[in-house]
Amino acid sequence: MPAILLSIGDELILGQTVDTNAAWLAGRLSGLGIGCVEHRTVPDDLDHIAEVIQQCAEAAKVLIITGGLGPTDDDLTRPALAKAMGVDLTEDPASVEHIASYFKGRGRVMPERNRIQATHPQTSTMIENTCGTAPGIRATLGHCEVFVTPGVPREMKAMFEHEIEPAIQDRAGTARTILTAKLNSFGSGESDIADRLGPLMARDRNPLVGTTVANGYVSVRVRSEHEDPRQAKALLEEALAQAKDKVGPLAFGQNEVALQDVVIALLTEQGKTIAVAESCTGGLISGMLTDVPGSSASVLGGWVTYANEMKAEQLGVPMALIEQHGAVSQQVVEAMASGALEQSGADFALSTSGIAGPGGGSKDKPVGTVWIGMAYREGEAVKAIARLAILPGDREAVRDRSAKCALQLLRLQLMGEDLNQMKWASAP
Amino acid sequence: MPAILLSIGDELILGQTVDTNAAWLAGRLSGLGIGCVEHRTVPDDLDHIAEVIQQCAEAAKVLIITGGLGPTDDDLTRPALAKAMGVDLTEDPASVEHIASYFKGRGRVMPERNRIQATHPQTSTMIENTCGTAPGIRATLGHCEVFVTPGVPREMKAMFEHEIEPAIQDRAGTARTILTAKLNSFGSGESDIADRLGPLMARDRNPLVGTTVANGYVSVRVRSEHEDPRQAKALLEEALAQAKDKVGPLAFGQNEVALQDVVIALLTEQGKTIAVAESCTGGLISGMLTDVPGSSASVLGGWVTYANEMKAEQLGVPMALIEQHGAVSQQVVEAMASGALEQSGADFALSTSGIAGPGGGSKDKPVGTVWIGMAYREGEAVKAIARLAILPGDREAVRDRSAKCALQLLRLQLMGEDLNQMKWASAP
Numbered sequence: 001m002p003a004i005l006l007s008i009g010d011e012l013i014l015g016q017t018v019d020t021n022a023a024w025l026a027g028r029l030s031g032l033g034i035g036c037v038e039h040r041t042v043p044d045d046l047d048h049i050a051e052v053i054q055q056c057a058e059a060a061k062v063l064i065i066t067g068g069l070g071p072t073d074d075d076l077t078r079p080a081l082a083k084a085m086g087v088d089l090t091e092d093p094a095s096v097e098h099i100a101s102y103f104k105g106r107g108r109v110m111p112e113r114n115r116i117q118a119t120h121p122q123t124s125t126m127i128e129n130t131c132g133t134a135p136g137i138r139a140t141l142g143h144c145e146v147f148v149t150p151g152v153p154r155e156m157k158a159m160f161e162h163e164i165e166p167a168i169q170d171r172a173g174t175a176r177t178i179l180t181a182k183l184n185s186f187g188s189g190e191s192d193i194a195d196r197l198g199p200l201m202a203r204d205r206n207p208l209v210g211t212t213v214a215n216g217y218v219s220v221r222v223r224s225e226h227e228d229p230r231q232a233k234a235l236l237e238e239a240l241a242q243a244k245d246k247v248g249p250l251a252f253g254q255n256e257v258a259l260q261d262v263v264i265a266l267l268t269e270q271g272k273t274i275a276v277a278e279s280c281t282g283g284l285i286s287g288m289l290t291d292v293p294g295s296s297a298s299v300l301g302g303w304v305t306y307a308n309e310m311k312a313e314q315l316g317v318p319m320a321l322i323e324q325h326g327a328v329s330q331q332v333v334e335a336m337a338s339g340a341l342e343q344s345g346a347d348f349a350l351s352t353s354g355i356a357g358p359g360g361g362s363k364d365k366p367v368g369t370v371w372i373g374m375a376y377r378e379g380e381a382v383k384a385i386a387r388l389a390i391l392p393g394d395r396e397a398v399r400d401r402s403a404k405c406a407l408q409l410l411r412l413q414l415m416g417e418d419l420n421q422m423k424w425a426s427a428p
Numbered sequence: 429m430p431a432i433l434l435s436i437g438d439e440l441i442l443g444q445t446v447d448t449n450a451a452w453l454a455g456r457l458s459g460l461g462i463g464c465v466e467h468r469t470v471p472d473d474l475d476h477i478a479e480v481i482q483q484c485a486e487a488a489k490v491l492i493i494t495g496g497l498g499p500t501d502d503d504l505t506r507p508a509l510a511k512a513m514g515v516d517l518t519e520d521p522a523s524v525e526h527i528a529s530y531f532k533g534r535g536r537v538m539p540e541r542n543r544i545q546a547t548h549p550q551t552s553t554m555i556e557n558t559c560g561t562a563p564g565i566r567a568t569l570g571h572c573e574v575f576v577t578p579g580v581p582r583e584m585k586a587m588f589e590h591e592i593e594p595a596i597q598d599r600a601g602t603a604r605t606i607l608t609a610k611l612n613s614f615g616s617g618e619s620d621i622a623d624r625l626g627p628l629m630a631r632d633r634n635p636l637v638g639t640t641v642a643n644g645y646v647s648v649r650v651r652s653e654h655e656d657p658r659q660a661k662a663l664l665e666e667a668l669a670q671a672k673d674k675v676g677p678l679a680f681g682q683n684e685v686a687l688q689d690v691v692i693a694l695l696t697e698q699g700k701t702i703a704v705a706e707s708c709t710g711g712l713i714s715g716m717l718t719d720v721p722g723s724s725a726s727v728l729g730g731w732v733t734y735a736n737e738m739k740a741e742q743l744g745v746p747m748a749l750i751e752q753h754g755a756v757s758q759q760v761v762e763a764m765a766s767g768a769l770e771q772s773g774a775d776f777a778l779s780t781s782g783i784a785g786p787g788g789g790s791k792d793k794p795v796g797t798v799w800i801g802m803a804y805r806e807g808e809a810v811k812a813i814a815r816l817a818i819l820p821g822d823r824e825a826v827r828d829r830s831a832k833c834a835l836q837l838l839r840l841q842l843m844g845e846d847l848n849q850m851k852w853a854s855a856p
Contacts, residue, residue, distance in 0.1 A: 011640045011649055014608045015455025020446045027443025044638060072622040073629045074638035106818055111619040152641065154821060180442045191539035194500040201501045210472065210502035212439045213580065221439055282718025283711035286732040290710025293786050293823055301738035303731055304714040310729035358721050390534055392559065393582060395721055
């Protein structure tokens, strides 16, 4: 059952906005065994949109359109779909009420121009928007089932899951099942991970195994295909297990699982708490950890000690130590981690101090030099260790990878694994 | 001069990775007056890639290919381009050396499989990779100029700026110039911003003005078109100035400028410092501020006080206050901000406490309820104020918007503007 994804908006055509919806929808469709034959993007032009909708409806059985349902004059998907269908727009009283109550719930009055979001082509039906104002639209155009959602990813996803997926699942029937999964690792390069995978990556295998790098994670991608959905699943699981075995402890989770998800799960499981003392990462580690729902049970809090005075006054790092070794040093990150542990009473503490750039580098400590500290308790004693990472990339990349190095070190520690498995953060 | 963008990778086709390169390249090309006629994405399949390269080279004058230059067996762009060109691959000794020295600079030895990255089709030339291992490729195929870059955005962007842009700029010559810009605002909804813009948004105007929402920012998009590049620029500037005037102080910057960029610029300009005390945002505000290069001159640091004990012990918030009003209250965020100001000696302090969800909501304080505090000095006295935001969306959205509300309040304060202009954070 061929599907086409149609994204609408000048902002996409001109490159002002990245289209994240197409990837998300492609992933969900391939999970249902539905292959995309095309992905098109058109600007905010009524006639152009209407024409492309007609072309797509002729070529596909399922057409998912995202974008152009906002309340402003450049949102033209509703009239364009009506034009393609050869019908007029009509207003849905229930939707007017829904939109008005959405605004009321936020203490605001519905602007008159939002009323247009309650209109839809005659013979089409509305798809409820559980987290925004614009309802979606479901219509039939020739042999094609057309679904329209807002371009806002959160609203699009909710509509896909509540209404579109169940509707097309019924129609997909006997298609081949394509399943995909990712095994994420952090702490070594793509070549090294590929070497570990070896013949698993042969291009003629099913499941097909590949690697991808994104934001410092090296992910093993697995794609299995079979007529029998259970077989497709079994093949996928087997390849994932083999990949996990080959990659070893640097592999931390599957699909959208991030390092912080695993760290919070381990801390929660072991009933342990953490505090963080950050210099060059400036709050990123705390931000990542507290991004996980339920993290408040393990995260006590932390410090961003950008200024040396903050390191000394808030964490008790001796100013003499900073002067002797510099703020970016083994001694200082160890003292920061110990200080955070003692101040907070946490079981573990992480710390960072480094040169994120673009300025501040020197011959001895070039941009990308980052010390990562970890403190933990052994009986009554506080133990602190440090690791050195030399990270490539710009300020954003150095900060992000530093935070991930710290989280991976803590994860290995919580699992009782050898910290030296981290290729990117070496012992002093 | 029509251009085609070709993205290569199973991870894109299957939706495992979002293609950010296409948007970036489309934006840069339209700035050069070059319109994309198509954007295609193909999987990691040698014959398929070779076939599509041939098709694209027939339809376009410029073809930019991204991805498939990694060191592993599923990286097939090099042999596919050679096949499309009808030539063999050859090894470039200088590139072998460049790759080996890249690894050496990071204290590692070049894995043997990276050697393949130094190969390229005969008659093609290499494009230097200033921030990674894989060189790019420049080739001619019929009437089409073909450029190949790695899929890693950082490496692709560096190659575009250093080699591809100068090369195609020469060829673009007399084309129409299309210029685009965005004016970003934060703190009010899209309908309200559209109302303020009024007739500026008519669909038949040049420049064309539209609105887009992304990550809480409502952006006014402007697109001007003219044969004369200077006229295109003048039209763009005029429309931007009009939009800025209509939107008012909630508009904070253009294009990729973020709230934190403006806040750091204002603090630096005024010689002021800041400290942050975060509960529900858990480090995000600090992370945003320290993301800005040079922020260390104004950001002293901060606290993530997730646990109530941390609020009391580190910031001196009276435990009785927390017990009486709850941690999510006007009184507590004001005390957090004052505490952070006094502890750090900073000129300004921001604080947050709220219910990010998914758990923790109640009838009185539903998920999305966030108090934002700000403290500042008036002579010897410390003044603290608070604002209440009721934010829609999931945990990530609530945390992100809370951080942005805090930054926008500080920005308005630094500019001497009325804080009540912030529609999303109201006075108690």
